[in-house]
Amino acid sequence: MTRRKRRAAQALVTGREPKNPVVIQARGADSLPARLLGVALAGTGAAHFTAPRAFDGLTAKAFPRGTRQWTYRNGATELLLGLAIVYHRTRVLGSVGLFAYTAWLGGQLARRR
Incomplete structure (x- = not known):
């Protein structure tokens, strides 16, 4: 810990306002589940381009015309x-x-049924 931070911390402990307050920008912990969801979604999106046939069946239910274009x-x-x-x-x-x-997408599926 630097001298400035120690002095500021000591001033706060004693109830005084520090001369030169130290501002520490705290950032919350990053959410691992959110990152995993994002990676999975991005991977699924990329898979639409590498193996479009796997998605054409589901896409055809919502978009019967121009299915391959909608898959992309x-x-x-x-x-x-x-x-x-x-x-x-x-x-x-x-x-x-x-x-x-x-x-x-749910609305498109509901409309086609």
Whole structure:
């Protein structure tokens, strides 16, 4: 601990206000489950491009016309949302996007049934 930090800490212990307060920027612990979710989602999105046939059956239920094109679009969306969730700064935006995307896909499936 530096001398300045020790003096500031000692001043706080004795109830005085430190001469030169030390501001410590505390950042919360990063969420491992959120990162894992983001990596899994991004991996699934990338898989839409490497093995699109595996996703065509499910995609055809929501998008009967232009299925392969929609498979690629959904893959790109999942890849971007997954990467947004991986990074702490964009996690909230990615989570809101994932919620909206899931609701939109559910609506598409419900409409086609």
